Amino acid sequence: xxxxxxxxxxxxxxxxxxxxxxxxxxxxxxxxxxxxxxxxxxxxxxxxxxxxxxxxxxxxxxxxxxxxxxxxxxxxxxxxxxxxxxxxxxxxxxxxxxxxxxxxxxxxxxxxxxxxxxxxxxxxxxxxxxxxxxxxxxxxxxxxxxxxxxxxxxxxxxxxxxxxxxxxxxxxxxxxxxxxxxxxxxxxxxxxxxxxxxxxxxxxxxxxxxxxxxxxxxxxxxxxxxxxxxxxxxxxxxxxxxxxxxxxxxxxxxxxxxxxxxxxxxxxxxxxxxxxxxxxxxxxxxxxxxxxxxxxxxxxxxxxxxxxxxxxxxxxxxxxxxxxxxxxxxxxxxxxxxxxxxxxxxxxxxxxxxxxxxxxxxxxxxxxxxxxxxxxxxxxxxxxxxxxxxxxxxxxxxxxxxxxxxxxxxxxxxxxxxxxxxxxxxxxxxxxxxxxxxxxxxxxxxxxxxxxxxxxxxxxxxxxxxxxxxxxxxxxxxxxxxxxxxxxxxxxxxxxxxxxxxxxxxxxx
Numbered sequence: 001x002x003x004x005x006x007x008x009x010x011x012x013x014x015x016x017x018x019x020x021x022x023x024x025x026x027x028x029x030x031x032x033x034x035x036x037x038x039x040x041x042x043x044x045x046x047x048x049x050x051x052x053x054x055x056x057x058x059x060x061x062x063x064x065x066x067x068x069x070x071x072x073x074x075x076x077x078x079x080x081x082x083x084x085x086x087x088x089x090x091x092x093x094x095x096x097x098x099x100x101x102x103x104x105x106x107x108x109x110x111x112x113x114x115x116x117x118x119x120x121x122x123x124x125x126x127x128x129x130x131x132x133x134x135x136x137x138x139x140x141x142x143x144x145x146x147x148x149x150x151x152x153x154x155x156x157x158x159x160x161x162x163x164x165x166x167x168x169x170x171x172x173x174x175x176x177x178x179x180x181x182x183x184x185x186x187x188x189x190x191x192x193x194x195x196x197x198x199x200x201x202x203x204x205x206x207x208x209x210x211x212x213x214x215x216x217x218x219x220x221x222x223x224x225x226x227x228x229x230x231x232x233x234x235x236x237x238x239x240x241x242x243x244x245x246x247x248x249x250x251x252x253x254x255x256x257x258x259x260x261x262x263x264x265x266x267x268x269x270x271x272x273x274x275x276x277x278x279x280x281x282x283x284x285x286x287x288x289x290x291x292x293x294x295x296x297x298x299x300x301x302x303x304x305x306x307x308x309x310x311x312x313x314x315x316x317x318x319x320x321x322x323x324x325x326x327x328x329x330x331x332x333x334x335x336x337x338x339x340x341x342x343x344x345x346x347x348x349x350x351x352x353x354x355x356x357x358x359x360x361x362x363x364x365x366x367x368x369x370x371x372x373x374x375x376x377x378x379x380x381x382x383x384x385x386x387x388x389x390x391x392x393x394x395x396x397x398x399x400x401x402x403x404x405x406x407x408x409x410x411x412x413x414x415x416x417x418x419x420x421x422x423x424x425x426x427x428x429x430x431x432x433x434x435x436x437x438x439x440x441x442x443x444x445x446x447x448x449x450x451x452x453x454x455x456x457x458x459x460x461x462x463x464x465x466x467x468x469x470x471x472x473x474x475x476x477x478x479x480x481x482x483x484x485x486x487x488x489x490x491x492x493x494x495x496x497x498x499x500x501x502x503x504x505x506x507x508x509x
Contacts, residue, residue, distance in 0.1 A: 010309055011307060011308045011309045011310075012120065012126065012129050012307045012308075012309070012319060013120060013121065013126055014035075014039060014040070014120060014307070015039070015040045015041030015120065015121070016040060016041075017040045017041060017060065017061075017074075018041070019074075019076055020076075021074055021076040021145070021147055022040060022041075022060055022061070022074050023040075025040070025060065025061055025072060025074050025145060025203075026038065026040040026061060028203070028204075028207045028208075029061055029063060029072070029207075031207075031208075031211060032207050032208075032210070032211045032212065032213070032216060033063045033065065033070075033213050033216070033330075034213075034296065034299055034300060034303060034330055035300060035303050035304070035307065036130075036299075036303040036306065036307065036319075036323060036326060036330075037063050037064055037065045037130065037213070037330070038061065038062075038063050039061065039062050039063075039064075039120060039128065040060065040061045041057065041060070041061075041120070042057070042058045042059060042061075042062045042118055042119070042120065042128065043055040043056060043057055043058060043118070043119045043120070043121065043122055043124055044056055044058050044110055044114070044117055044118060044119070044124075045117050045119065045124040046110070046117075048124065053123050053124075054122045054123060054124075055119060055122060055123070055124040058106075058107045058110060058111070058118065059071050059072060059073050059103055059104060059107040060072050060073055060074040060145075061074070062107075062118075062128075063213070064128075064130045064131075064132055064133075065213045065327065065330070066133070066327065066331070067133045067137050067138055067139050068138075068139050068141065068213065068217050069108075069111065069132070069133070069138050069139070069140050069141070070140075070141040070143060070217070071104045071107050071108060071111075071140065071141070071142055071143065072143050072145060073100035073101070073103045073104050073107075073143075073144055073145070074100070074145040074147075075095065075096040075097075075099065075100045075144070075145070075146055075147065076147040076148065077092060077095045077096040077146070077147065077148060078148055079092045079148045079149055079151075079152045080092060085156065085182050086180050086182060088152075088182070089175070089180065089182035089183065090174075090175035090176065090180060092146075092148075092149060093174050093175045094175055096144075096146040096147070096148070096149070097144055097146050097174070097185075097188065097197055098174075098175075098188070100144040100145075100146065101142070101144055101188045101189070101192075101195045104142045104143075104144065104195065105142075105189075105192050105193070108140050108142070108193070111132060111138075111140075112135040112138070113135075115132035115133070115134060115135075116132070118132065129307075129318075129319035129320060130319065130320060130323060131320045131323075139217075140193060141196070141217060141220050142193055142194065142195045142196065143195070143196045143197075143198060144188075144195055144196070144197045144198065145198050145203055146197060146198070146199055147199070147200055148200070149161075149163060149183065149199050149200070150162065150163075150199045150200040150201045151200075152183070153183040153199070156182070156183065157183060158270075159236060159237065159270050160201050160237055160239055160270075160273065160274075161199065161200065161201040161237075162199060162201040162202045162205070162236075162237025162238050162239045162240070163183050163184070163185045163197065163199050163202070163237065163238070164181075164183055164184045164185065164234070164235070164236060164237060165184075165185055165186075165227075165232070165234065165235040165237070165238065165241060166181065166184045166185065166186050166234055167186050167187060167227045167230070167232055167233075168186060168233075169181065169184055169185070169186025169187070170186055170187050170189075170190065171187070171188065171189050173186065174186065174188075185197045187227070190228075194224045194227070194228070196220060196223070198238065199238075201237070201238075201239065202237065202238035202239055205238065205239045205242060205273065206219070206238060206239075206242055209242060209246075210242075211334060212330075212332065212333055212334050212337065213330060213331070214331055214332065214333045214336075215333050215334055218254070218255070219242065219245055219255070222245065222255070222256050222257055223241065223245070223257075225257075226257045230265065231257075231259055231263075231264065231265045231266065232257075232265060232266060232268075233265040233266060233267050234267050234268070235267075235268040236268060236269055236270035236271075236272075237270070237273070239272075239273035240268050240269070240270060240271070240272040240273045241268055242273065243272040243273040243275070243276035243277075244257065244266075244268050244272060245257055246276065247272075247276060280473070281471040281472075281473060282471070284471065284472040284473065285470065285471050285472060287472075288338060288468075288472045289334055289338055291338060291341045291342055291345060292334055292335075292337035292338035292340075292341050293337075293341075294341045294344070294345060295329070295332065295337035295340055295341045295344075296337065298329070298344075298418070298427075298430070299326050299329050299330055301427070301430065302326055302430070302432060303326060306319055306322050306323070306326075307319065324434065325416065325432055325433070325434040326432075328371070328372050328414065328416050328434060329416065331371070332371075335468075335470050336367055338468065339364075339367070339466070339468055340364060340374065342466060342468070343362055343364050343374070343376065343464045343466075344362075344376050344418070346362075346464075346466075347360060347361075347362045347376055347378060348378065348422060348423070348426045351378045351422040351423070352422065352423070353380060353421070353422040353423025353424065353425065359377065359378065359379045359380070359397065360377070360378045360422065361375060361376060361377045361378070361401055361457075361458070361461060362375075362376045362461070362464050363375055363376075363405055363408070363409075363458070363461055363462075363463050363464065364376070364463065364464045365409070365463045365464075370413075371414075372412075372413070372414035372415055372416045372434070373405055373409060373412045373414070373415045373416070374415075374416050374417075374418070375398070375401050375402050375405050375415060375416070375417040375418070376417075376418050376419075377394070377397065377398050377401055377417065377418070377419040377420075378419070378420065378421065378422040378426070379393075379394045379397060379419060379420075379421065379422075380421065380422060381421070387429075391429065391431070394419050394431055395419070395431050395433070397419075397455075398417040398418075398419040398431055398433060399417070399433060399435070400448075400451040400452075400455065400457060401417060401457055401458065402415040402417045402433065402435045403435070403437075403444070403447065403448035403451060403452075404448055404451065404452040404457040404458045405458065406435075406437045406440060406448060407445070407448050407449065407452060407458075408458050408461070409463075410440075412437055413436075413437060413438045414434060414435065414436055414437070414438075415434070415435045415437055416432070416433070416434050417431075417432065417433045417434075417435070418430065418431070418432050419431040419432075
């Protein structure tokens with residue numbers, strides 16, 4: 001797949017949202033989940049008649065990525081100011097939270113029953129472009145975005161304005177009964193699936209911090225497990241809960257809510273997020289992550305042409321057929337994108353661009369089971385050749401490199417290849433392919449060996465290796481490695497664990 005601006009099919013017309021709040025949510029989601037997987041204003045064809053050709057809105061925004069379906073309902077309801085806090089809270093909760101949750105549950109029922117009857121327009125003429133997983137495999141994440149409570153919460157209780165998490169509150173206990181606690185959120189209706197409630201404060205904090213699909217859904221899943229286990233007694237806010245999550249890692253090297261077996265439950269107090277976000281380690285992480293957004297921009301450039309119908313030289317023309325390639329790339333966490341971006345940018349920086357014929361390549365091993373090998377190719381223009389012939393030669397060479405990668409690394413199941421020009425021309429034209437090499441026949445092996453031997457592919461190439469840390473720290477050594485004395489010291493991320501058993505284990509090589 002490459003992009004050149006030639007129209008191959010009509011563009012996918014996407015909605016922007018009706019209210020300012022919905023448009024803001026769309027921008028946040030496109031930043032976190034990227035544009036190919038985020039769709040505002042999705043409709044169903046239920047209720048269309050000869051008189052009324054318009055369908056009904058399913059929800060405010062849907063994200064579909066692999067088996068994950070994230071349903072957002074956004075309500076911008078003014079918080080009453082009658083002077084009676086309990087009554088004001090109860091009225092606001094019913095309108096902003098309960099109604100949104102009901103919309104989400106209805107959307108989920110429709111998607112489970114009719115996954116192929118989703119549309120991007122009111123007249124239901126533009127089908128939802130991404131294949132929706134069936135009910136047996138889909139994992140639903142339900143998110144209510146409820147506005148205008150943060151200011152009142154901050155005025156009444158102080159702090160960041162994030163609503164207090166109290167899992168002991170169930171259903172109607174939020175708004176009726178003997179004890180109603182304003183600005184406390186529990187479980188809306190456990191029988192219909194867990195619903196996350198984000199206010200103005202927590203929406204920004206969570207989505208700007210966990211700004212990849214993998215990081216975001218991992219947090220939601222671990223949060224649900226914690227609450228459903230009964231081991232979260234109380235949290236001062238979603239932001240403080242997130243800080244606890246990011247400061248702890250489980251035995252698999254994943255961020256998690258790590259609670260010792262002898263402890264029945266945890267209370268998370270106010271101020272944890274403020275301390276975390278202002279720590280030297282977090283500030284260093286933000287700085288180090290800047291390079292990772294090159295990976296996002298690369299995905300978005302391809303997505304722009306896929307959605308606009310301006311891609312060509314593709315084996316399949318529909319969005320659903322082209323999406324799996326970019327899905328591999330978008331599956332990477334923020335930490336993984338930093339590593340991959342450094343691999344690509346490092347290759348570009350060290351590759352000359354003034355030769356009439358030159359190629360350079362780099363291979364990156366997967367960081368997790370099921371992830372692909374990556375092959376990066378830089379290929380200069382060919383003297384006295386047209387752009388089309390150069391593009392064809394580059395794509396063919398990229399495919400040969402991917403096949404040679406299977407020979408060099410027989411455990412590879414998927415191989416994603418990316419090619420561009422070196423130097424200042426990098427990104428001006430790009431190619432990407434994905435090979436499924438789980439079935440590797442003798443014929444394919446012989447073809448790959450012939451190409452490798454004829455062109456000398458990957459003969460002296462080793463997999464790219466570089467040590468990076470999720471939370472960079474000044475170790476006091478010129479090579480950036482931690483001194484031995486630091487390995488047994490408390491981890492600088494603040495988890496309370498030894499450094500050798502925490503963030504140092506996040507190194508990739």
